[in-house]
Structures are given as structure tokens and as C-alpha cells.
Amino acid sequence: MTKTIIKGGRVLTMTDGAKEKRADILIENGRIADIAPDITADAEVIDATDDIVIPGFVDTHRHVWQTQLRTVATDWSLFDYFVEMRLSYSTFYTAEDAYLGNYVGALEALDAGITTLVDHCHILNTPEHAEEAARGLQDSGMRAIFCYGTFPNEPRVPMEVPDDPGWRHKTARELRAHRLSDSRGLVRFGFAPSEAEAMPFEELAAEIKLARELDAGAISLHAAMGSYAFDAHIVENLKKEGLLGPDLLFVHGSAFTDLELDLIRETGAGISATPETELQMGMGFPVAHRAHAHGxxxxxxxxxxSNYSGDMFLPMRLALQSTRALHNAEFEARKRAPAVIEPKAESVLRMATIGGAEAINMQKEIGTLEKGKSADIAIISTDAIHMTPSFDPVGALVMNARPSDISTVLVNGKVVKRDGKLTGVDWPALRSRFAASANRIMEGFRTVDITATAEATRPIMPHLE
Ligand SMILES: [Zn+2]
Known part of the structure; x- marks a missing residue:
């Protein structure tokens, strides 16, 4: 049967803010065929009575490969992250580890109601790593843009690294031509230049041009990372060279000037704010609401x-409450008290759904529940103690919900989580394979002289104190 009806839910289509309506959703051949009360059709029925139904979340930035290093980064600065994750742990990753990180990481995201993921994948130690990391996303059933990362990892254990210094670009072409050849497929090709602000500008320009030649779905760039990038002005430089475009996805962006935000808006590029990283690592104040206010x-x-939970509930709340704190502090500084709290919770629910889709130019396909769009849907139960009662569905989702409340998830009309359980996943068996991978990487990491690696790395971050 190719038809499904989601019956009786409290539907937030996200087309007109986050207004709730009682409706059924008819799904045919992976797409939303109708949204209306009391639809009848010969179809599989998913009972959503009392549940909240929303478009699946869109996570616009994740390094999915790090999934088996959960908890190692709890107290890290960006410097620690660079020294330990990017220059140490990563160097022990085999292609099998890259597969497992991406496969299990995508399952974690689906479990939390995320149906689209932008994977900024900078674990490509060998060409096989690229194949395997992309395959991990494909096997999960997730909709994703696999952003092929060109960061020059140097493995500390023997691996089959090609002698040709140009292998990373060659492998990108091969991956695009074969495994990720479908520009409309569930997992699409994207690009992640090495490190946008740290690499010579000519190299960055060449990588952006290569990404465009390969018709990358998104070009993911770490940029404007607060105190780590006071004077980078990458957007102004890209503008001068005529390289700005709607395919660029700027990640972090706390230090963007108003002029840069205006330039980004004018060219239709997107921003991915990652509030928890920015708040923890001294990367400036999350830019989310400021960017949104600039259009x-x-x-x-x-x-x-490798640090925090892989669901959208916490980033929504952190973006919201930290911005409210900033707003309230303006009153406090004048010895006044705010009578009205800004911004509203709806703003972050929007960013986590249609806003994310817009940031990666997929708003015509996903991000809202509308006739003709792909049936990427999350159904959230309100049965748990912490969800009872749920008078206001936005408050329930932004302030109270947890991944365990996500009962059912569909991607492209296919059920990937049903009644609280991922479909087709034998977690106990997968877990032992995953844990073995994690332990082996950890064993390798323990042989690294971190003090020496840190000393060698310090000069590239001149503002460190
Ligand atoms: Zn990142």
C-alpha cells in the first residue's frame, strides 16, 4: 500500500507561524496529497489522536562521524576540540568507523524527529572513508546533504592513502559521479571546504568553484567564530571575488557584521547557528535571531x-533563552524590568523546521506540511508526565518535549520510527559493533602526546589566553 493517513493529530503545518489545526494528512507515493479534517481513503492509518504533528526537524550542521565519541568534549574549548578531535581522535578512524559513526548518528537524529541532516563530514582519511560515511547516511533512511570535507587529516595508523596529492578533489568527483549522482535523491552531494577562514583565500575560492562545478546541494563553511575570528570578514572577501551565492551555508557566524548579514541576505545564502557550541566554546553570541532579523x-x-545530545530541543531552547537573557539585560542595565518577553518560542520552532529548509534551499520540498511536499513528518506524543497537559503545542515542543516523546517519524512517506521504536534496527547487535569501534578509537587516542600536539597547534590561534 502506498497510501497512508495520519489521523486526528494537532497539526502545525508551519506555513502560517505555528498555528494548530485538527486535520488528517494523506500521504501518497512519498508526498503529502492532502491535509484536511476527516479524510477517508483506502490507506494505512496512523492514529495521531492527541499527538502533535509537525514537519520533521532540519539539522543544518552536524559532524555525524563523531557519534561514537560521545561525552569526550564536555569541558572543551574550541582549541581543545581542534587538538583532540580534529588532530587526534580523527587520525585513528577507519572507513568502518566512519560508516558506523554516520549510520548510528543518523539513526539518533531520526529517533529525535530530525528528518533532514546536513553532514559536514571532515573525517575523510582515505577515499574509502568518503564512500563509507555517505553509505552510512544512505543506510539509515535519512534525508541528508553529505558535505564532502577536504580537511587534510593525517592518519596516525597505516591506511591506504593515495600518493596523488590531488586525491581529495578526485575522490569528490568520483563520489558525485557514482554513489551521490542523484541531485534529487534522499542523500545528496554537498561540499565542505577545508577550513574557510584558516585556508589561503585562493584555495577556498578554488574549492567553492569545484563544489559549484559538481553542483553541490550546499557548501558548508565554518565562519565568523566570535573571538576566534575577529577580523576574518570572509563574507566581504567572498563578495569582492563574486563568490557569494545561495548555495553557501555559513555555520556559527556570531562575529558577522550587519553589513555581512545584509550581503548574505541579498545573495540568498543561509546561516546555521549552533547555539550550544557558540555558548560553550567562546565563539560569540548565537547569531540566530540577529540573522533572522536581518532577513x-x-x-x-x-x-x-561528541559533546551534547543530538536532538533539536536543546538548540531551540538555548537559542531562545540566551536571546531572551540578552534582551532582558538591556532593561536591567537601565534599572528597568521587561513587561514583555522577546523573542517568542515560535521563532525557534520555525528555525528548526522551515528556517533550516530555507537555509539549504530545500524549502520547496520540505520544512512545512503542505500539499505536494515530501512527507517528512514527526509525530510527538503528549502522554508522558512532562507533556501533560499540553495546552500550547509550541510550548510543549520548545520547552518540554524530549526525543522519547517522538512516537513516529516518516521520511519521504516511509515510516522510520513507529510507536517509539526505530524500524528495521537491531540496536543490541549494532550497539556492540559500535562500542567496539569507539573503544578501538579511544585506545589509539591514548597513545597520542596531547601536550606536544597542543604546543604545535597553539600558533594558529593567536588570540588564545
Ligand atoms: Zn562544525
Missing amino acids: VRTGLGIDIV
């Missing part, structure tokens, strides 16, 4: 799953 296409991202 920029703004989404939220989770970023570092």
Missing part, C-alpha cells in the same frame, strides 16, 4: 555530538 535564511544545528 537571512536561518536554521539551527547541533554540531558536536
Whole structure:
């Protein structure tokens, strides 16, 4: 049967803010065929009585490969992250580890109601890593843009690294031509230049041009990372060279000037704010609401799953409450008290759905529940103690919900989580394979002289104190 009806839910289509309406959703061949009360059809029925139904979340920035290093980054600065994650842990990743990180990480996201993921994948130690990391996303059933990362990782254990210094670009072409050849497929090709602000500008320009030649779905760039990038002005430089465009996705962006935000808006590029990373790592204040106020296409991202949870609930709340704190502090500074709290919770629910879709130019396909769009849907139960009662569905989603409340998830009309359980996943068996991978990487990491690696790395971050 190719028809499904989601019956009786409290539907937030996200087309007119986050207004609730009682409706059924008819799904045919992966698409939303109708949204109306009391639809009858010969179809599989998913009972959503009392549940909240929303478009699946869009996570616009995650390094999915780090999933099996959960909890190692709890107290890290960006410097620690660079030294330990990017220059140490990563160097022990085999292609199998990259597969497992991406496969399990995508399952974690689906479990939390995320149906689209932008994977900024900078674990490509060998060409096989690229194949395997992309395959991990494909096997999960997730909709994703696999952003092929060109960061020059140097493995510390023997691996089959090609002698040709140009292998990273060659492998990108091969991946695009074969595994990710479908520009409209569930997992699409994207690009992640090495490190936008740290690499020579000519190299960045060449990588952006290569990404465009390969018709990358998104070009993911870490940029304007607060105190780590006071004077980078990457957007102004890209503007001068005529390289700005709607395919660019700027990640973090706390240090963007108003002029840069205006330039981003004018060219239709997107921003992914990752509030938890920015707040923890001294990367400036999350830009989400400031970018949105400038009219920029703004989404939220989770970023570092080796540190925090892989769901959209916390980034929504952190973006919201930190911005409210800033707003309230303006009153406090004048010895006044705010009579009205800004911004409203609806703003972050928007960023986590249609805002994210806009940031990656997929708003015509996903991000809202509308006739003709892909049936990427999350159904959230309100049965749990912490969800009872749920008078206001926005308050329930932004302030109270947890991944365990996500009962059912569909991607492209296919049920990937049903009644609280991922479909087709034998977690106990997968878990032992995943844990073995994690333990082996950890064993390798323990042989690294971190003090020496840190000393060698310090000069590239001149503002460190
Ligand atoms: Zn990142």
C-alpha cells in the first residue's frame, strides 16, 4: 500500500507561524496529497489522536562521524576540540568507523524527529572513508546533504592513502559521479571546504568553484567564530571575488557584521547557528535571531555530538533563552524590568523546521506540511508526565518535549520510527559493533602526546589566553 493517513493529530503545518489545526494528512507515493479534517481513503492509518504533528526537524550542521565519541568534549574549548578531535581522535578512524559513526548518528537524529541532516563530514582519511560515511547516511533512511570535507587529516595508523596529492578533489568527483549522482535523491552531494577562514583565500575560492562545478546541494563553511575570528570578514572577501551565492551555508557566524548579514541576505545564502557550541566554546553570541532579523535564511544545528545530545530541543531552547537573557539585560542595565518577553518560542520552532529548509534551499520540498511536499513528518506524543497537559503545542515542543516523546517519524512517506521504536534496527547487535569501534578509537587516542600536539597547534590561534 502506498497510501497512508495520519489521523486526528494537532497539526502545525508551519506555513502560517505555528498555528494548530485538527486535520488528517494523506500521504501518497512519498508526498503529502492532502491535509484536511476527516479524510477517508483506502490507506494505512496512523492514529495521531492527541499527538502533535509537525514537519520533521532540519539539522543544518552536524559532524555525524563523531557519534561514537560521545561525552569526550564536555569541558572543551574550541582549541581543545581542534587538538583532540580534529588532530587526534580523527587520525585513528577507519572507513568502518566512519560508516558506523554516520549510520548510528543518523539513526539518533531520526529517533529525535530530525528528518533532514546536513553532514559536514571532515573525517575523510582515505577515499574509502568518503564512500563509507555517505553509505552510512544512505543506510539509515535519512534525508541528508553529505558535505564532502577536504580537511587534510593525517592518519596516525597505516591506511591506504593515495600518493596523488590531488586525491581529495578526485575522490569528490568520483563520489558525485557514482554513489551521490542523484541531485534529487534522499542523500545528496554537498561540499565542505577545508577550513574557510584558516585556508589561503585562493584555495577556498578554488574549492567553492569545484563544489559549484559538481553542483553541490550546499557548501558548508565554518565562519565568523566570535573571538576566534575577529577580523576574518570572509563574507566581504567572498563578495569582492563574486563568490557569494545561495548555495553557501555559513555555520556559527556570531562575529558577522550587519553589513555581512545584509550581503548574505541579498545573495540568498543561509546561516546555521549552533547555539550550544557558540555558548560553550567562546565563539560569540548565537547569531540566530540577529540573522533572522536581518532577513537571512536561518536554521539551527547541533554540531558536536561528541559533546551534547543530538536532538533539536536543546538548540531551540538555548537559542531562545540566551536571546531572551540578552534582551532582558538591556532593561536591567537601565534599572528597568521587561513587561514583555522577546523573542517568542515560535521563532525557534520555525528555525528548526522551515528556517533550516530555507537555509539549504530545500524549502520547496520540505520544512512545512503542505500539499505536494515530501512527507517528512514527526509525530510527538503528549502522554508522558512532562507533556501533560499540553495546552500550547509550541510550548510543549520548545520547552518540554524530549526525543522519547517522538512516537513516529516518516521520511519521504516511509515510516522510520513507529510507536517509539526505530524500524528495521537491531540496536543490541549494532550497539556492540559500535562500542567496539569507539573503544578501538579511544585506545589509539591514548597513545597520542596531547601536550606536544597542543604546543604545535597553539600558533594558529593567536588570540588564545
Ligand atoms: Zn562544525
